[in-house]
Amino acid sequence: MRVDVITIFPDYFGPLSLSLIGKARGTGLLDLEVHDLRTWTSDVHRTVDDTPYGGGPGMVMRPEPWGQALAAVGPGTLVVPSPVGKPFTQADAAALASLDHLIFACGRYEGIDQRVIDDAATRMPVLEVSLGDYVLFGGEVAVIVIMEAVTRLLPGVLGNADSLTEESHAAGLLEAPVYTKPASWRELDVPDVLRSGDHGRIARWRRDQALLRTASRRPDMMAGYPPSSLDKADRKT
Numbered sequence: 671m672r673v674d675v676i677t678i679f680p681d682y683f684g685p686l687s688l689s690l691i692g693k694a695r696g697t698g699l700l701d702l703e704v705h706d707l708r709t710w711t712s713d714v715h716r717t718v719d720d721t722p723y724g725g726g727p728g729m730v731m732r733p734e735p736w737g738q739a740l741a742a743v744g745p746g747t748l749v750v751p752s753p754v755g756k757p758f759t760q761a762d763a764a765a766l767a768s769l770d771h772l773i774f775a776c777g778r779y780e781g782i783d784q785r786v787i788d789d790a791a792t793r794m795p796v797l798e799v800s801l802g803d804y805v806l807f808g809g810e811v812a813v814i815v816i817m818e819a820v821t822r823l824l825p826g827v828l829g830n831a832d833s834l835t836e837e838s839h840a841a842g843l844l845e846a847p848v849y850t851k852p853a854s855w856r857e858l859d860v861p862d863v864l865r866s867g868d869h870g871r872i873a874r875w876r877r878d879q880a881l882l883r884t885a886s887r888r889p890d891m892m893a894g895y896p897p898s899s900l901d902k903a904d905r906k907t
């Protein structure tokens with residue numbers, strides 16, 4: 671997968687050289703390039719923003735540098751993090767992971783001139799996404815999150831592909847609690863069922879715990895499950 675990131679803060683993306691994303695880049699699974707938007711400015715001050723038409727707080731990112739930057743790196747699928755974007759989901763991550771070329775536009779200030787998105791949409795698919803109902807300073811952090819969610823779905827990146835099959839947001843439930851050695855720690859014991867070796871019983875326990883946890887923390891995710899399945903939950907842990 672080819673990924674181009676356009677930003678006025680290229681140094682934000684140092685973390686993408688670490689861990690599994692760094693490994694994916696090293697093995698050629700991920701071809702990532704980070705571009706400084708100011709490359710495509712033409713004034714001595716390398717200006718990327720200006721005051722908003724119609725008044726209002728702050729500054730807006732000028733269209734000209736963006737138009738030239740997107741022409742230079744495109745076409746591809748343009749992903750624009752934004753406070754007004756569609757909520758980004760695991761399904762979106764899976765859809766993006768199936769594509770050959772992603773372009774991330776990192777806005778700052780009060781956002782990017784709308785004509786940049788409108789013009790780009792005549793040339794390539796555009797996805798405006800939001801990470802959640804809180805306000806960030808800009809799109810860079812959102813791109814790092816999206817890059818993690820997408821890269822871990824690329825074949826060959828996660829050593830244990832089984833991890834992907836068990837994923838909560840893919841399976842529609844939150845995962846059950848996880849434990850490792852020692853069996854007892856600060857007088858807290860690992861649930862006996864997990865040490866029983868009875869894989870059928872362990873699977874049922876994990877499913878029940880996932881249902882209880884989801885019902886408690888994310889009732890919105892329970893829409894797909896009949897209430898009766900909660901009755902079957904073995905409430906013994």
Ligand SMILES: N#Cc1c(-c2ccc3ccn(Cc4ccc(CN5CCCC5)cc4)c3c2)n[nH]c1N
Nearest residue numbers: 751752777778800801802804805806807808809812
């Ligand atoms: N993904 C994601 C995001 C972002 C995000 C993503 C990209 C940019 C580019 C610039 N900003 C800053 C900003 C902050 C507030 C506003 C709203 N305006 C303020 C006064 C009148 C309305 C506009 C921009 C960004 C924020 N925030 N939260 C998410 N889940």
